[in-house]
Amino acid sequence: MKKSSSFIKSLAVGLATFLVLVVFAYGFTVTNINFAETRSERRMASLTRILRALAHPKIFDYNFETVNVEVPFYLGCPEGGVEPPKVDRSGAFILVSAGCAEPKETIVIEGYNFQENSAGPINFIGFSADAPDGVPIQMGSFQADAQGNFRVEATIPNRQIKEDPQAIRAIGRVRVGAPMISQEAKVTWDKIVETVFMALLATTFGTLLAVPISFFAARNLMVEVKSPLSSIALSLIGWALGMGLGVEISRLLTHFQTAFFSSFLATLAGAIILPILGSLLARLTLFNQNKEMDLRFKSRLVNVLYSLFAAALILASILFLGKLLLQIGAYLTPNKDVPLYFLRKFVSQVGEIFTILAPVVAVLVVGGIVGGFFGQIGQTVSDKTSPASSKVFNLIVAPLAGAIAAVLILRGLDWFYQFNNPAVTLYWPAGIGAAIGLALALVVSSKQPLPVGFIIYGIFRTILNGTRSIEALVMAIVFVAWVGLGPFAGALALALHTVASNAKLYSEQVESILSGPLEAIQATGANRLQTIVFAVVPQIIPPYISYTMYRWDINVRMSTIIGFVGGGGIGFILQQNINLLNYRAASVNMLAIAIVVASMDYISSVLREKYV
Amino acid sequence: MLEVKNLSKTYDGGVQALRNVSFNVKQGEFLAVIGLSGSGKSTLLRCINRLIEPTGGQIVWDGQDVTAASQDEMRHIRRKIGMVFQHFNLVSRSKVITNVLAGRLGYVNPMLSALNRFPKSDVAMALDQLDRVGIKNQAYKRADELSGGQQQRVGIARAMMQQPAMILADEPVASLDPVLAHSIMQYLEKINKEDGVTVLCSLHFLDLVHRYADRAIALNAGELKFDGSPADINDEKFREIYGKDAERVG
Ligand SMILES: Nc1ncnc2c1ncn2[C@@H]1O[C@H](COP(=O)(O)OP(=O)(O)OP(=O)(O)O)[C@@H](O)[C@H]1O
Numbered sequence: 137m138k139k140s141s142s143f144i145k146s147l148a149v150g151l152a153t154f155l156v157l158v159v160f161a162y163g164f165t166v167t168n169i170n171f172a173e174t175r176s177e178r179r180m181a182s183l184t185r186i187l188r189a190l191a192h193p194k195i196f197d198y199n200f201e202t203v204n205v206e207v208p209f210y211l212g213c214p215e216g217g218v219e220p221p222k223v224d225r226s227g228a229f230i231l232v233s234a235g236c237a238e239p240k241e242t243i244v245i246e247g248y249n250f251q252e253n254s255a256g257p258i259n260f261i262g263f264s265a266d267a268p269d270g271v272p273i274q275m276g277s278f279q280a281d282a283q284g285n286f287r288v289e290a291t292i293p294n295r296q297i298k299e300d301p302q303a304i305r306a307i308g309r310v311r312v313g314a315p316m317i318s319q320e321a322k323v324t325w326d327k328i329v330e331t332v333f334m335a336l337l338a339t340t341f342g343t344l345l346a347v348p349i350s351f352f353a354a355r356n357l358m359v360e361v362k363s364p365l366s367s368i369a370l371s372l373i374g375w376a377l378g379m380g381l382g383v384e385i386s387r388l389l390t391h392f393q394t395a396f397f398s399s400f401l402a403t404l405a406g407a408i409i410l411p412i413l414g415s416l417l418a419r420l421t422l423f424n425q426n427k428e429m430d431l432r433f434k435s436r437l438v439n440v441l442y443s444l445f446a447a448a449l450i451l452a453s454i455l456f457l458g459k460l461l462l463q464i465g466a467y468l469t470p471n472k473d474v475p476l477y478f479l480r481k482f483v484s485q486v487g488e489i490f491t492i493l494a495p496v497v498a499v500l501v502v503g504g505i506v507g508g509f510f511g512q513i514g515q516t517v518s519d520k521t522s523p524a525s526s527k528v529f530n531l532i533v534a535p536l537a538g539a540i541a542a543v544l545i546l547r548g549l550d551w552f553y554q555f556n557n558p559a560v561t562l563y564w565p566a567g568i569g570a571a572i573g574l575a576l577a578l579v580v581s582s583k584q585p586l587p588v589g590f591i592i593y594g595i596f597r598t599i600l601n602g603t604r605s606i607e608a609l610v611m612a613i614v615f616v617a618w619v620g621l622g623p624f625a626g627a628l629a630l631a632l633h634t635v636a637s638n639a640k641l642y643s644e645q646v647e648s649i650l651s652g653p654l655e656a657i658q659a660t661g662a663n664r665l666q667t668i669v670f671a672v673v674p675q676i677i678p679p680y681i682s683y684t685m686y687r688w689d690i691n692v693r694m695s696t697i698i699g700f701v702g703g704g705g706i707g708f709i710l711q712q713n714i715n716l717l718n719y720r721a722a723s724v725n726m727l728a729i730a731i732v733v734a735s736m737d738y739i740s741s742v743l744r745e746k747y748v
Numbered sequence: 749m750l751e752v753k754n755l756s757k758t759y760d761g762g763v764q765a766l767r768n769v770s771f772n773v774k775q776g777e778f779l780a781v782i783g784l785s786g787s788g789k790s791t792l793l794r795c796i797n798r799l800i801e802p803t804g805g806q807i808v809w810d811g812q813d814v815t816a817a818s819q820d821e822m823r824h825i826r827r828k829i830g831m832v833f834q835h836f837n838l839v840s841r842s843k844v845i846t847n848v849l850a851g852r853l854g855y856v857n858p859m860l861s862a863l864n865r866f867p868k869s870d871v872a873m874a875l876d877q878l879d880r881v882g883i884k885n886q887a888y889k890r891a892d893e894l895s896g897g898q899q900q901r902v903g904i905a906r907a908m909m910q911q912p913a914m915i916l917a918d919e920p921v922a923s924l925d926p927v928l929a930h931s932i933m934q935y936l937e938k939i940n941k942e943d944g945v946t947v948l949c950s951l952h953f954l955d956l957v958h959r960y961a962d963r964a965i966a967l968n969a970g971e972l973k974f975d976g977s978p979a980d981i982n983d984e985k986f987r988e989i990y991g992k993d994a995e996r997v998g
């Protein structure tokens with residue numbers, strides 16, 4: 137018994153070993169592993185050349201003084217030989233061991249009277265009808281000694297034999313003056329700054345988005361959110377209506393602004409008066425310290441109307457402010473050569489962000505207000521009516537909500553797939569959505585709280601996991617296609633990746649908070665927002681800071697290579713330099729990357745230690 | 749004023765933590781809830797303000813059906829029910845005063861409070877409550893810099909900020925030493941006697957029950973085994989509550 141089992145065991149081990157071997161053998165083949173290639177002389181030579189170049193980053197540059205010395209030379213000895221050329225020995229000169237030679241023959245070249253320590257190439261110059269000035273082919277290089285003399289052996293290139301004299305030329309270079317920062321180093325500095333800022337912007341904006349999203353992706357917060365069908369359905373309808381209303385409001389406001397208030401003074405006045413009005417209204421109503429929790433329908437309706445009005449005012453403020461900044465920015469930047477151009481341009485860039493943001497905010501805020509209010513109505517219906525009447529209510533609103541949701545989703549998909557067919561984008565989804573709504577209304581008991589929170593959590597998690605699994609490099613390719621080559625595309629890609637990764641990490645932190653304080657705050661009668669602000673936020677601040685630092689670190693690393701796909705930053709020129717075989721410049725780029733990444737690593741670890 | 753009728757709670761896993769528990773509490777009473785670990789004391793207290801959803805029965809408080817209240821109505825009800833916890837449940841990284849002010853969250857404007865802005869009167873009240881429990885000078889320290897006894901006083905101050913008609917205290921002294929335990933119990937007693945706040949307090953030590961409670965109810969495996977004056981807990985009752993092999997100490 138024991139023996140046979142141990143036999144089977146060793147058989148299994150043998151089989152497993154064999155399998156592992158097969159897998160690795162296959163792996164070696166598909167990855168083209170070729171050790172002979174790594175040892176070949178040609179490869180070794182190019183490796184040496186690259187490594188040596190890399191070891192000499194071209195940070196400094198010098199001015200050179202150059203001396204050209206040339207002697208005539210025959211490729212292919214003519215019959216009777218050649219006269220030794222007359223050499224002017226007053227300055228630097230070279231002597232060649234023979235005045236003529238066959239291709240591939242080795243000759244000796246001696247140089248005298250060069251500047252001490254000068255160095256440079258020795259070229260064979262081929263003259264022809266096409267190239268009367270001669271085509272240089274490097275035969276070797278020299279390094280003069282302290283007396284300015286040298287002696288080198290060089291091989292004649294394998295060229296066609298010519299009757300006419302060709303030439304051998306030595307070019308002696310000597311550094312003059314103090315070292316200067318090289319052009320390559322300057323470009324590297326520009327690009328590394330660009331890289332760091334790309335990472336900074338991506339981290340900042342990505343984090344701003346990731347924080348709110350992380351709450352929706354946190355299981356412990358979301359599973360508690362449960363609503364009866366009536367509330368879900370009405371809230372869906374409310375969101376759809378509210379988002380439509382938001383679009384209309386922002387369109388109207390924009391129209392209004394461009395039509396009547398486009399002059400600078402009017403814009404300025406609007407940008408000052410509207411926020412004041414908005415905050416006054418808010419202080420009197422929504423932010424009124426004396427207002428108590430009031431559950432009556434009438435006061436809620438009034439509240440919603442106030443909120444909508446305040447939202448419209450805030451929206452108008454954002455819009456006017458944006459337009460104002462755009463106008464100021466345009467005034468400040470008549471051309472690109474004004475001093476502090478980037479600061480002036482920033483004004484109009486902020487203005488642009490505001491104007492882009494306004495409709496988005498409008499849709500979300502108005503949608504949220506109306507959706508929330510409708511949801512409350514639905515909740516009240518479920519709380520206050522008999523099971524039978526809320527069932528009837530559900531039977532009406534659930535199909536409606538289902539139809540609306542399905543049509544909206546298909547509208548979104550239509551943009552991708554361009555069905556251009558009302559059957560696909562309207563009738564079918566409306567029918568199916570309504571059917572699902574109806575089925576739900578029939579199946580679930582009318583007051584049963586459904587786990588909406590969990591469903592939203594699931595949707596968010598799925599989207600985040602999907603987005604996260606796409607590397608920033610790949611995203612950058614899409615963004616390059618959208619906004620063109622350059623750091624903007626890279627920053628967008630990194631920002632999107634930051635949103636996905638950090639929202640996930642953050643939400644895990646939310647999930648690991650202590651539930652005690654949460655419970656205690658809920659017990660005081662706090663609402664959901666207050667619970668998050670008072671019980672959740674204080675607990676997650678340290679890990680959030682730590683993860684943001686970590687991401688900023690990762691983003692700096694990523695931004696150094698995102699240029700490989702056209703995303704701007706230092707990677708862009710690094711790749712260029714490598715392609716142009718300009719290894720000494722590439723070496724400067726790599727050095728810069730190493731310094732920046734290492735110091736980021738250090739800074740972020742120090743900061744993280746402080747906060748955890 | 750608090751009526752609990754046939755209250756039951758079965759957890760998702762199938763544990764029956766409460767079975768048909770019924771009792772009444774009069775306004776201004778100090779009621780102790782006793783029972784073995786796992787008998788359902790915490791579950792009972794949390795069902796009363798619906799931090800845990802009961803699965804059966806009814807709770808009526810001040811004429812209002814708590815079990816049927818909507819979420820918003822529930823928040824309205826919770827404002828008037830303070831809660832004190834065994835592990836204090838303070839937000840440890842927040843300041844003491846912020847923890848105490850959190851007791852006002854059901855009253856103040858939610859928008860403003862989300863920006864951490866409270867009315868001046870509330871801030872004054874918070875300092876008063878801290879003064880009452882003797883730690884006004886710690887108001888601007890971080891909550892986790894305080895000792896256990898001090899943290900529980902913050903917990904009591906937070907509950908008192910709700911101007912509660914009732915306080916639910918879930919083993920408020922179980923993580924404190926006996927001397928501190930008495931001082932915390934005395935605060936609760938003071939609140940009960942001076943402010944007329946009803947107190948429901950789960951306790952592990954019978955001497956505390958005898959010393960502070962007007963009345964006691966006892967749970968065993970989710971069932972109500974005793975309801976009466978602490979003085980009436982004789983040896984037979986004791987074994988019924990705590991099991992046959994239990995021995996009285998102290
Ligand atoms: N969230 C939960 N999910 C499932 N079962 C639970 C949960 N909370 C408590 N229980 C179970 O319910 C029963 C009663 O628990 P409860 O915490 O109310 O007891 P307790 O009397 O407060 O105990 P202790 O004195 O130890 O605090 C126990 O059997 C416990 O295991």
Ligand SMILES: [Mg+2]
Nearest residue numbers: 789790791918
């Ligand atoms: Mg307990």
